[in-house]
Amino acid sequence: MTEIELSDEMYTRPSRDEETTADADEDSPTASAPMGQTQTCPECEGTVTTRDNEDVCTSCGLVIEDDEIDRGPEWRAYNSKEQSEKSRVGSPTTVLMHDDGLSTNISWQMKDGYGNSLSGKKRQKMKRLRTWNRRFKTRDAKERNLRQALGEIQRMAAALNLPEDTQETAAVIYRRALSEDLLPGRSIEGISTASLYAAARTHGTPRTLDEFARVSRIEKDRFEKAYWYVNKELNLEIEPADPTSYLPRFVDNVEAAIENDPDSHANITNANELETVARDLVKAAQRANVTSGKAPTSIAAAAVYAASLLTNQQVTQRHVSEATDVTTVTIRNRYQELLEETDYCDI
DNA sequence: CATTCGTGAAGACGAAT
DNA sequence: ATTCGATTTCACGAATG
Secondary structure, three states: OHHHOOOOOOOOOOOOHHHHHHHHOOOOOOOOOOOOOOEEOOOOOOEEEEEOOEEEEOOOOOEEEOOOOOOOOOOHHHOOOOOOOHHHOOOOOOHHHHHHHHHHHHHHHHHHHOOOOOOOOHHHHHHHHHHHHHHHHHHHHHHHHHHHHHHHHHHHHHHOOOOHHHHHHHHHHHHHHHHOOOOOOOOHHHHHHHHHHHHHHHOOOOOOHHHHHHHOOOOHHHHHHHHHHHHHHOOOOOOOOOHHHHHHHHHHHHHHHHHOOOOOOOEOOOHHHHHHHHHHHHHHHHHOOOOOOOOHHHHHHHHHHHHHHHOOOEOOHHHHHHHHOOOHHHHHHHHHHHHHOOOOOOO
16 A cells, blocks of 8 residues: 555656756647747847746747746646646745655645545545545645655754755655655654764764764654664665864864864964875874774764874864764874884874 | 863663573 | 784873973
């Protein structure tokens, strides 16, 4: 019974611009119907009409102007029966577009449930109505669930400066978790956060668990458990994060931490040098195989501190710790062996 | 005084039995 | 499902400058 879900082809995101051109001419067989301002096509000198929000040549079909994103509903030819089109008008955001696409398939249902209130064979009809209703309700619950989750994913991604494709990956992961019924006891927040965390890691732009904890509405260990669970159940096979992917933000954060601490006489004179040296340290450590088993954030934080020593910049362990959410203890446990295992062993 | 360093206890996680 | 080993964190004090 689960085959009614067509939720797996959500990869069909490529821009609804072209499809509106495709079916726009179906309901207007004669080109004279919609009125547009008179222009001439640069290709064939034909007349240009404005349809929906595109300027199309009526003879050669060239689209003159199509920058505009169609955010309107598609109710153009359906005016005669104004039924149940309201659910199609969704918010214009891109991540929710998936959601919008899903909700359209409600329409086929009303023919059965709404049209005739009573008929001769009550029994069969009632039976059928009940099953339809049940399906409709579960679907509707999932729909709401998904809408809220995607909203949360979008909110957190914005707060963490994660790009849009990461959001879409997170949406795909969440959909899979939803379709495989992985949320019996888990919260929507937990799975949402876990999905985005996983997506950020697969895209090579990871954020730390603590960074997620600041923007998520639930505790860190809650969504950490959810992530672990989803990762296992969906076989996501996410590789450990590359410590170098943390370096730019960590260096920035250390700068900010020093900035916010005027009492200390710590100072960064060359942030670029700091980052490149730290990157060299991490790469050398990776070649020497001393990074496996250690937390990537620890390696990155230790590399930043070690690089500050090598470049004679005054950065304290405390500042690095505050900026990276790695303890000073861990920093000093790591940075020494980081220096030992690399060419920089002489301070 | 600020910073760094070292230590043992405790929690979490992966692997193995 | 419970142990074991490694890693990380916490809290504290000592050493260094």
